[in-house]
Amino acid sequence: MTNLLPIHIALGGIWALLIVASLIVFTLTKAQPERDHSELVQRTTSWWAMIAVFTAAFLLSRTLSITVFALVSFLALKEYLSMIPTRRADRRVLFWAYLAIPVQYYWVADEWYGMFAVFIPVYMFLFLPFAMLLSQQTEGFLKAVGTLNWGLMLCVFSLSHAAFLLVLPVEGPGSIGGTAASGAGLLLFLVFLTQFNDVAQYTWGKLFGRRKIVPQVSPKKTWEGFLGGMLTTTVLAVLVAPLVTPFSALHAGLAGAMIAGAGFIGDVTVSAVKRDLGVKDTGALIPGHGGIMDRIDSLTFTAPLFFHFTRYLYT
Amino acid sequence: MTRVLQLVFFLMVRVVVLFVLGLNVRRREWLPEDGPAILVANHNSHLDTLVMMSLTPLARIAKLRPVAAADYFLANRAMAWFSLNILRIIPIDRQKGTAGGDPLAECHEALARGEILILFPEGSRGEPEEMTALKKGIAHLAEKNPDAPVVPVFTHGLGKALPKGSFLLVPFFCDIFVGEPIVWPGDRPTFMNILAARFASLSAEKTFAPWE
Numbered sequence: 001m002t003n004l005l006p007i008h009i010a011l012g013g014i015w016a017l018l019i020v021a022s023l024i025v026f027t028l029t030k031a032q033p034e035r036d037h038s039e040l041v042q043r044t045t046s047w048w049a050m051i052a053v054f055t056a057a058f059l060l061s062r063t064l065s066i067t068v069f070a071l072v073s074f075l076a077l078k079e080y081l082s083m084i085p086t087r088r089a090d091r092r093v094l095f096w097a098y099l100a101i102p103v104q105y106y107w108v109a110d111e112w113y114g115m116f117a118v119f120i121p122v123y124m125f126l127f128l129p130f131a132m133l134l135s136q137q138t139e140g141f142l143k144a145v146g147t148l149n150w151g152l153m154l155c156v157f158s159l160s161h162a163a164f165l166l167v168l169p170v171e172g173p174g175s176i177g178g179t180a181a182s183g184a185g186l187l188l189f190l191v192f193l194t195q196f197n198d199v200a201q202y203t204w205g206k207l208f209g210r211r212k213i214v215p216q217v218s219p220k221k222t223w224e225g226f227l228g229g230m231l232t233t234t235v236l237a238v239l240v241a242p243l244v245t246p247f248s249a250l251h252a253g254l255a256g257a258m259i260a261g262a263g264f265i266g267d268v269t270v271s272a273v274k275r276d277l278g279v280k281d282t283g284a285l286i287p288g289h290g291g292i293m294d295r296i297d298s299l300t301f302t303a304p305l306f307f308h309f310t311r312y313l314y315t
Numbered sequence: 316m317t318r319v320l321q322l323v324f325f326l327m328v329r330v331v332v333l334f335v336l337g338l339n340v341r342r343r344e345w346l347p348e349d350g351p352a353i354l355v356a357n358h359n360s361h362l363d364t365l366v367m368m369s370l371t372p373l374a375r376i377a378k379l380r381p382v383a384a385a386d387y388f389l390a391n392r393a394m395a396w397f398s399l400n401i402l403r404i405i406p407i408d409r410q411k412g413t414a415g416g417d418p419l420a421e422c423h424e425a426l427a428r429g430e431i432l433i434l435f436p437e438g439s440r441g442e443p444e445e446m447t448a449l450k451k452g453i454a455h456l457a458e459k460n461p462d463a464p465v466v467p468v469f470t471h472g473l474g475k476a477l478p479k480g481s482f483l484l485v486p487f488f489c490d491i492f493v494g495e496p497i498v499w500p501g502d503r504p505t506f507m508n509i510l511a512a513r514f515a516s517l518s519a520e521k522t523f524a525p526w527e
Contacts (some may be wrong), residue, residue: 074486078337082472082488085525090483091475098486140527278522283488284339 006243007185011055013240014192018051042288050295051284054191058184062166063109065187069163070105074293076155076300079099079283084151087144088133096131097152100124104160111167120157125149142198153294158300161307162187168307170246170314185244189237193259194302197233201264204228218271221264230260246314255309259302266301270294317400318377324401325368325376332369335486336362336476341520342493346370350378351426351463352496355453357446357514358435358475363400366473366489367433377403380425381433384409407452409438419456426460436510444474444526446518449511454503467494468511469517475526479487 025044057068081094088262100120107116129145165187205225213221237256241247247255270293274282278296332338347354356367364381371379385406387400398432405421416495417423422432436449457465472489494513500506 077336078486078488081486082475083524085527086475087527088475088478091478091481095483095485277524285337310440 007188008190010185010188010240010244011058014051014188015055018047021047039288044288046286058188062184065166065184066105066109066163069108069159070101072099072292072296073101073105073156073159075285076159076296077151079285079291079293080151080155081148083277083279083282084147085143087137087140087163088147089137090132092135093128093131093148093242097124097148098127100152101156104156105163108160108163108167113164116160116164120152124152128152154300158304159296162190162299162303165190165307165310168315171311182194182246187304189240189244189255190259190302190306191299192240193233193237193256194263194299196299197229197235197260197263198267201225201229201260204232214268217275218268221268226260226264229264230257232272233257251313258260258305258309260302262305265296266298270297270299279285319483321376321401321403322373325373329369329373329377329463332366335484336366336472337488338366338369338491339487339488340370340491340493345371345466345493345496347431347464347466347470347496349375350429350431351460352431353426353453353456353460353463354431354433354466354468355465355510356433356435356468356470357518358440359444359470360440360477360479362429362477363440364433366389366470368402368466370468370491371431373488375431377473378429378431379433380405382407382422382435383440411491419452419459422424422449422456423459426463427455432456432463439509440474441480444471444523446514449507449514451503451507453510454506457497457499457506461499464496464498465506465510466496467517468492469494469514469520471521471523490521490523492520510512 022044025037025040029041033237055066058064077098081097084093104116104119107119128148129141132141132148133144146161166183168183168186170182170186172238201221202225205220205222205228208224208228209222210221213218213223213226234253234256237259238249238252241249241252241255245252245255270282274280281290285292289295322521326428334490348410356363364383368376368379368381381402381404383398383402383404383406385408388402388404389395389406398406405425425432434453436453437447438445438450453465457463469492470489471492472487474488474520475485476487477484494517497509497513
């Protein structure tokens, strides 16, 4: 080890948190052997796997980290397209939509912000309906093109903002001179707080949840869980910001609250989609969590908002 | 040599099946550990055989014998070499059933050697993601080999990923539902009824996204 950067300390902190959480789950299973904790145990085990992959990519190289996000986008889009009604005539168009993933993440690796920002919302948006009309099947055309574009925006465009943080040239007081390290710190900040907020809202809701927010969409979401999670996440954001971001305390607090709010909205939005389709989970890829969309639903909303918050204030 | 080629081929198949498609297998424990056994699946895509062959550990790949139509899989020399040496199919003559002995003779021999047969009793891939009537050859096979359990496997999504007549593989998650193994019930009509009932309940386990 030549030099221990603050980001390594932050990663160490995440692992410490994971170990503490695992010990709590272990104690719980021992203390209440009569209750079924299998989902909680599965969830925790999956967290180990996910954090291991993330840490490895993070430490090895920036390109690898970008590739991991591209793979997550691919799995998410595949899950989405497997879950929604599709038309047989559109198989080729779905293939084009998948091809947009390597292209979009190439713009990230290339640090070409202008193209990154317009490729999917402009070029793919215009190209997909054209590719779709070539089959000359107009029945269900609008629904097909609408659902495909929405999936591409959610699974690829939104999520790629998290990866773009890695190459964002950040400046400002406390920044690490616009190097890759500062981008990595921002990504860690975003992903950690988004996922932490999910767990915090869930835990607060389990302990104190009474007043439901949107029972028709997601019956388990309560005001107590939402506000408790938001408070914890905001406090944590202020505490960890000096370690990995150039944010002032005020901006860190705002970012934390924004992540908590947007994360909640992302979560219930995917819940609404699932309810519409009549499925419980988006897939079965991550034991205890469901599909990959169930895990990154919040991130699809927090990533672009946090990205533009940072870009506006610090570049 | 062909054994090595077979292993390499199926390793590549596994990578594609796991990454490009992604399988969600329910009740994997009902799949036979060893032969003799008969895996019976619905048929929608060329991927069916490959996916069925990736459900068992790679070390036992040599035990798997897909039963396939001779007119299609032995159509030309290259195809025939691949079918017989890599996939190791047991060719069946779809047109002339009984002319010249039992058409299932090779299947009986394979089961006697403790191999695992893979059969698609619909006969043809047909329309994507739609099941057609089951052919009765499977009942004859099960009757002659009462020791071999018949395991019904219902797959969904493969017909979307690569339907008949297409060469473009489009990624979709695939659901695999393994049904309870069927022990020979004593007569063929009862067997066919049980098999059809198993497939009916397996296919009703999940509401699938519409595919128009």
